Amino acid sequence: MAKWLVKSEPSSWSFTQQIEAGPKGTHWNGVRNHVAKQHLMAMQMGEEAFFYHSNHGKEIVGIVAVSRTYYPDPTDASGKFGMVDFTVVRALARPVSLEEIKRTSALGDMVLVRNSRMSVQPVTEAEWATVLGMASA
DNA sequence: GCCAACGTTGGC
């Protein structure tokens, strides 16, 4: 099962709101980037993603899982882009900040570090395990 | 099909 990372600006959609959305989850709309779209399309049911707060926060705060695979985004008038649904799995024991990630050499190749603008990105199993370890340390 | 201009994202 592939691992992912999705970003959200907490003033528009925060992890707290994601939790409040409950087990049904919510749709992850608004992606308008073709690379990000490819990642959304590759996501399988139940696959997990880190939930990252961009701008305000700049930290990974929790884990979500795909509760519905890729389908058209009704807010996209062009019809080119779609979305998936995510439901909350759990919050991390403590958030892992971008600064910490940058200081950790094993995470130097994370897309988050390499391409800060990619809003939906793959995470390797090694990176996933490293971040989880940091959160529980 | 190239590329300059423009808009947006997100770290600082």
Add this chain to the structure above:
DNA sequence: GCCAACGTTGGC
């Protein structure tokens, strides 16, 4: 609030 990086748009 600034600006670098990147994606998209549109004129040619």
